[in-house]
Amino acid sequence: MENIVSLKNIILEFEDSERILKNISLDIKDKEFVTFLGPSGCGKTTTLRIIAGFLEPTSGDVFFDGQRINGVPPHKRNVNTVFQRYALFPHLNVYENIAFGLRVKKVPEKEIVKRVGEMLELVNLMGFEKRTVNRLSGGQQQRVAIARALVNHPKVLLLDEPLGALDLKLRKEMQIELRRIQQELELTFVYVTHDQEEALTMSDSIVVMKDGIIQQIGSPTDIYNEPVNAFVADFIGESNIVNGCMPKDCVVEFTGRRFECVDRGFSPNETVDVVIRPEDVKVIPADKAQLTGIVESVVFKGVHYEMIVDGVDHKWVIHSTKAEPVGAMIGMTFDPFDIHIMKKTEEE
């Protein structure tokens, strides 16, 4: 597969503000579903705006289909955007909003009717054609925004939190629909969200960002199972993160005890972050464990129970199908390959 969009050493500074994007380099493959994931303000929208052409990077290059497109205005880029704040045209009704891009391109009327019809069906807004957009609910507006961009069949579709305003059920449906469309029409989707579950279920590849820096790029499984640092581990799913040190290869010491692990290659006694997923903590009888704690709270989460267990210097989050009584003393243990050792990130 070829790269359809490439960012090379992108740096962005707004006038009189600090650096927003700090050396972003990224290759997006053709027909891929890429998700930008990161906390609010980390620069996701800004990166999308650079790809769409609304912002010029302070330095660095943007490539589209192998060609450098710095300075090419948005209307000449084969890219469409679903805006975070919709930006629907208030003077047009739902139908005309969706048809807008096709009319600009002078697509024949018959084709417009057909394609807009398909889109209305897709986003489940049949019967709303004649409504003006400011008489729609937030979720309906969001779906018009998706349809308005998607109807153009752009090579690359940029979606900036396109499902943020929808309720859980509709969001799940739309997730499946968007994924289906992306695969059926063989489009490249660049998708922004801060919902990690959405990112994990929909994407071919995930880009985790923080403060204008890419933390990790990888498939959902890679990102979940092999997070490169404590930030990624914490952002993707819940994690227990404790300070530890590596006396030697395959041995890690934390909360004052030694555990067997599978990581190697750290310098002797290097301090590290130890990351353990809540579902990887095994509950055993207290007298058989080297690590014990007192159950502080138990919350039923549908599939599992979430327990907070007060160990001596860390409160452990545990996901288990069996609840323990609050106040009970329990023991905890981990399989060696469930203990993830990570280099400390420098800034902290």
Added chain:
Amino acid sequence: MKLKYFSAPYLVWMVVFILVPLLMIAYFALTNDNGQFTIKYLGDVGQYANIFVRSIWLALIATAICLIIAYPVAFILSRMDKHRQGTMLMIVMLPMWMNFLLRTYAWMTLLGNNGIINHLFGLVGLGPFKLINTSGAVVLGMVYNYLPFMILPLYSVMEKIDNSLFEAASDLGCSSRQTLVRVIVPLSVPGITSGITMVFVPAISTFIISRMLGGGSNLLIGDLIEMQFLGNAYNPHLGAAISLVLMVIILVIMTVMNQFDPDDQVLM
């Protein structure tokens, strides 16, 4: 409904100061000195068709020029920083704070045969040109005096257009020109129609501007009406009849304008 009581004073006000005068004009126009019904005066209005045509024509030209000048000005204003918009708006409004007569007098001295402009032309060996007492001078006077009435309504609708709409248009393939045609103009229609109304109506019925800048040869409807009430030609019945016809003409033109406005917001 409490609201009803609050609106009562306005209803009284409207009846006393709007409805009654209108009926009086209609009454004057349709009666003679003895109070008998007649359509003689309405018929007489026909003699002044050429003045009606000139008034409508000059007012239309002035309105068109105002629109052409005001549109980009209002757009640029609406895209400035919020705090600079206030200052710029004040500069636009500044001439309005000066007395209308004084402003027009100023143009008389500028445009006169021995005025400043001809004097400047003289320095480079040109002219003198006949600037004052032409229909061009009348149009200039109208544009100068009524331009702010075009800028303000345009500015107030444009200011509400979010920049993100321009980005969306550009994202969907619009060049700047297409964005103008497909997004900016349709969204500013309410401003365009109310701006046109606010310029065209006073322009078509002005008499000071034509008197001072147009000389005797550029009589407008306003002058004609004024002469019937205050001038030598004293004839209030004819004056009322002319006013009535003018009102009907304006009403027709505004109704036509309304057809272009999706929200029917035009000031009548």
